[in-house]
Amino acid sequence: MSFVLSLLVFLPLAATPLIYIITKMNKRWGIYSSFALGVIVFLIAAYVSWKVYAAPPAGGHYLFQEKFSWINFQFLGLDYFLGVDGLSTPLIFVSALLTVLVIVGSRELIDHHEAEYFALIFLFEGAIMGVFTSLNLILFYIFWEVVLIPMFLFIGVWGGPRRKYAAMKFIIFTYSGSTIMLLGFLYVYLGMSGAGMTPSFDIPSLAGRIPLGMQYLPLLASFIGFAVKLPLVPFHTWLPDAHVEAPAPISVLLAGVLLKMGGYGFLRIALGLFPNASAQYGWLFLALGLFSMFYGAFAAVLQKDLKKMIAFTSINHMGFVLFGAYATIVSGSLLGIQGAIFMMFAHGLAVGCLFMLSGYIHHQAGTREIPLLKGLGTTMPRTATVLVLASAAAMGLPPFASFLAEFLVITAGISAYAIAAISVLVPVITAGYFLWMIKRTVFSPASAGASVHDLSWTDVAAFSAYLIPLVVVLVASYLILAPALPVATFLKGLA
Amino acid sequence: MVDFISVAIVLLAASSLLLPLLQLTKGGSWRLPGYVLALVLSAVLVLVGLSTVSPTSVTWFGSLLSDDQLGGVFALVTVGVTLAVTVASFETQRGSSNPVYYSLLSFTALGMLLLSYSQDLLMLFVAWELMSLPTYVLAGFDKKQRSNEAAVKYAIIGAMSSAIILYAISLAYGLTGSTQISAVVQGFYQLLATQSHSSALASLAILLFVAGFGFKMAIVPFHMWIPDAYEGAPTTVSTLLAAATKKAGFIAAIRVILAITTVYVLTRSPLFTMANVFAVLALLTMTVGNISALTQRSMTRLLAYSSIAQAGYILIGFVAYSANPGSTAATIGMTGAILHVINHAVLTSAAFLVAALVIMQLKRDDLGAYNGLGRGMPITAFTMSVAMLALAGVPPLNGFWSKLLLFLSVANGPFGWLALAGILNSALSLGYYGWVVKRMYFDERESSERVAEPMWFVLIFAVLVGLIIGIGLFPQQAINFASGAVSNIGH
Numbered sequence: 001m002s003f004v005l006s007l008l009v010f011l012p013l014a015a016t017p018l019i020y021i022i023t024k025m026n027k028r029w030g031i032y033s034s035f036a037l038g039v040i041v042f043l044i045a046a047y048v049s050w051k052v053y054a055a056p057p058a059g060g061h062y063l064f065q066e067k068f069s070w071i072n073f074q075f076l077g078l079d080y081f082l083g084v085d086g087l088s089t090p091l092i093f094v095s096a097l098l099t100v101l102v103i104v105g106s107r108e109l110i111d112h113h114e115a116e117y118f119a120l121i122f123l124f125e126g127a128i129m130g131v132f133t134s135l136n137l138i139l140f141y142i143f144w145e146v147v148l149i150p151m152f153l154f155i156g157v158w159g160g161p162r163r164k165y166a167a168m169k170f171i172i173f174t175y176s177g178s179t180i181m182l183l184g185f186l187y188v189y190l191g192m193s194g195a196g197m198t199p200s201f202d203i204p205s206l207a208g209r210i211p212l213g214m215q216y217l218p219l220l221a222s223f224i225g226f227a228v229k230l231p232l233v234p235f236h237t238w239l240p241d242a243h244v245e246a247p248a249p250i251s252v253l254l255a256g257v258l259l260k261m262g263g264y265g266f267l268r269i270a271l272g273l274f275p276n277a278s279a280q281y282g283w284l285f286l287a288l289g290l291f292s293m294f295y296g297a298f299a300a301v302l303q304k305d306l307k308k309m310i311a312f313t314s315i316n317h318m319g320f321v322l323f324g325a326y327a328t329i330v331s332g333s334l335l336g337i338q339g340a341i342f343m344m345f346a347h348g349l350a351v352g353c354l355f356m357l358s359g360y361i362h363h364q365a366g367t368r369e370i371p372l373l374k375g376l377g378t379t380m381p382r383t384a385t386v387l388v389l390a391s392a393a394a395m396g397l398p399p400f401a402s403f404l405a406e407f408l409v410i411t412a413g414i415s416a417y418a419i420a421a422i423s424v425l426v427p428v429i430t431a432g433y434f435l436w437m438i439k440r441t442v443f444s445p446a447s448a449g450a451s452v453h454d455l456s457w458t459d460v461a462a463f464s465a466y467l468i469p470l471v472v473v474l475v476a477s478y479l480i481l482a483p484a485l486p487v488a489t490f491l492k493g494l495a
Numbered sequence: 496m497v498d499f500i501s502v503a504i505v506l507l508a509a510s511s512l513l514l515p516l517l518q519l520t521k522g523g524s525w526r527l528p529g530y531v532l533a534l535v536l537s538a539v540l541v542l543v544g545l546s547t548v549s550p551t552s553v554t555w556f557g558s559l560l561s562d563d564q565l566g567g568v569f570a571l572v573t574v575g576v577t578l579a580v581t582v583a584s585f586e587t588q589r590g591s592s593n594p595v596y597y598s599l600l601s602f603t604a605l606g607m608l609l610l611s612y613s614q615d616l617l618m619l620f621v622a623w624e625l626m627s628l629p630t631y632v633l634a635g636f637d638k639k640q641r642s643n644e645a646a647v648k649y650a651i652i653g654a655m656s657s658a659i660i661l662y663a664i665s666l667a668y669g670l671t672g673s674t675q676i677s678a679v680v681q682g683f684y685q686l687l688a689t690q691s692h693s694s695a696l697a698s699l700a701i702l703l704f705v706a707g708f709g710f711k712m713a714i715v716p717f718h719m720w721i722p723d724a725y726e727g728a729p730t731t732v733s734t735l736l737a738a739a740t741k742k743a744g745f746i747a748a749i750r751v752i753l754a755i756t757t758v759y760v761l762t763r764s765p766l767f768t769m770a771n772v773f774a775v776l777a778l779l780t781m782t783v784g785n786i787s788a789l790t791q792r793s794m795t796r797l798l799a800y801s802s803i804a805q806a807g808y809i810l811i812g813f814v815a816y817s818a819n820p821g822s823t824a825a826t827i828g829m830t831g832a833i834l835h836v837i838n839h840a841v842l843t844s845a846a847f848l849v850a851a852l853v854i855m856q857l858k859r860d861d862l863g864a865y866n867g868l869g870r871g872m873p874i875t876a877f878t879m880s881v882a883m884l885a886l887a888g889v890p891p892l893n894g895f896w897s898k899l900l901l902f903l904s905v906a907n908g909p910f911g912w913l914a915l916a917g918i919l920n921s922a923l924s925l926g927y928y929g930w931v932v933k934r935m936y937f938d939e940r941e942s943s944e945r946v947a948e949p950m951w952f953v954l955i956f957a958v959l960v961g962l963i964i965g966i967g968l969f970p971q972q973a974i975n976f977a978s979g980a981v982s983n984i985g986h
Contacts, residue, residue: 073830073974074823076903138899142890149884152929156937164937171929175889176922183906183918186899190907 059490086483184221248359339408375446645727711744831900867940
């Protein structure tokens, strides 16, 4: 039995107090050691991802499995059970990469309580790794909840003027959603035990075994939990507030990592455990996904705050994830789920880059209001270049990976219902508002007397770390699509 | 064979009676009585712990008391809380040379110890009074107006509940001719099997027990004295009331009421089962507690309502047990209930002692005093945050596991709505628990200077936070411990 995944989860968790003490003593050393630790975790994540790519496990099977009995009482059996497949590794990889980049970006943008901040970054990272590797529903739920605590503090302590409101709204929305999700898990367990079947919380042993009659209520319960996280319109109202108030590096984690928990949950649990009920209501989920895509796109057009615009882009993109996942269930085309996984990877990096950039622009130009940002092309040429490239990545222009993700999802959607072809309008609207934003900020005359600092070359290097992987995975799309194939085949086969 | 419990009883009785004598020693240190009591309580804790490892089921005094694991769990919890309160009192009673305070604490601990092991209704009543009477005095120990008001209110309500219990005991004796709990239970079963005047009286006795114990357990609608008493009493004493004497109410209820629960109450309509009575009480208690807590402006009142709400969760275990004793769900439910008793004792002690420290150092009890506490008193604020999150049931802290067991025990079956109500209540409760965390870390403080955090408080906080996180990460041992006690329920 290997302990690689436990290392991935507990190395960051165990380092939390150490990072706190080091940063408390010396801020500079704290940032260096955080960076070093982040890189180590990233290397482990990259190793795990590579292994899964090299030999993708068959559908419903997992690599690097670890299983111990944790609690055993009466008929209640809880395992400590970890494992990864082609669905989890892209998310693990992108989470570890974003954590490193967030540490780099935080060195300038975070200016108080640094010790607590860097310690919480690793609490967050460890818990997120736990969410993406847990194969036991209760363990999954525990990590899921632990993620909330650092995020609540990030927004509330390091956030903008309305941080307290945003933090409370965030915790109340997400905690309510997840307690209902827990109730769904308990329902499955007790229902199976009551029906004389061997109950379990282990995802592999539950897959395909839950009778249809027992799928509806837990699907509804977990839907609420995941829809809040994704977020799906109309469960999304916490997101714009949280993003606007959160400091830029935290927005990166929020959009790049935390929202993926919702998409991951839909694929792993809603489709993986309740496939038949999901298939019956596939049209409804498709419609909800489509609505979210359009709503996110239209709402983004109206935003004046650059960050809020990117936040609504997130809602728009995460709609694609749900849409793609259920397109596969309805039509049988594997491209939907592959596209959804691809989208989660691409969205994490593209939107992460934009959020971090908005933080720099705010820091250096003093505002994030699109109408007030003028002439970035002449005053801040390097910033403007990165902004144009990152916008292209978010719009889904080649050579960035979002292009392929949107293409796959829309293709699968059309093969499900011809009317879903209207989804091609979403990238059009997205391109429209991004280009309009670029026209107003980059290609406008600079206001007189504006002198602002441009990005340093170090920062440009950090930003290219977001964008280069996007180009790489478009060229070598098999890196993600090949391990995702058995997952898609397996989930389709269940329905 | 050494009889640990008798040694513990003798030790506590001796310290209760002898501590006031220290007042006679002229020029004696004011610290001495507290240290003596802390030592005695630690010794008692060790003795009770040893007896819980291997319960002997020895009975004393013509089977008035018996040493079983159920009693052991409650004795450990109540004596442990008293020890924490005693240690905290080193600081809050600093400079006051009144050993009577510690003597009263010792009497209360003795009462709770005897109550935990009681097997006879009269022994139970005597222990109940031995526990309650000193707390009436302690509640008014500040001799301030609020404190006196709290003490009087508490004493009147307490006397009333004692009278109700005594009346129920007299009915039980009249109907069954015994005060031995197991004999009373047998007698009640026989009476309730028939339909007669006696069976109606038996039902009345059961309901009177529910009401009488309910006052201590903080069950709605017997809860109205709680917020005033907890707010007015010295906060260390409130800790004792919320974390220890309340748990004594639960052991009494488990010993007496749960033993006779499969029966119908008053009429033989299927609506009037004990399980339904408990279910309605649980729902009311959780909901009223949580909703009232949302609107409080003082910390002790907020904690008072929070502890009412937590009593509602514990009652869910009673529902699972009385719906079908002997079933797996009953075992899980009562294990959850007893685990929640343990967890709640730890969490309430932590929260109330934080409030006590804040009142001592800042002379304020309103929630505004907690603004920016993360900077002024970092250890205190951290303890409070952990306790608040655990009370809300956030994993992986200890409160999560007991709630999980409680909800699991009723989720599948006729009381599934109660699990849903419990989970929604948990989500609702984060509204005020989270608000406290928000105040401590997000809001600004009026003055920026550090406030002293005395050593004894830091020591208790460290132990309590260790328990909260320790039980949270390794719940198996705690679950085994609680489930060992469940086998002693019923006869």
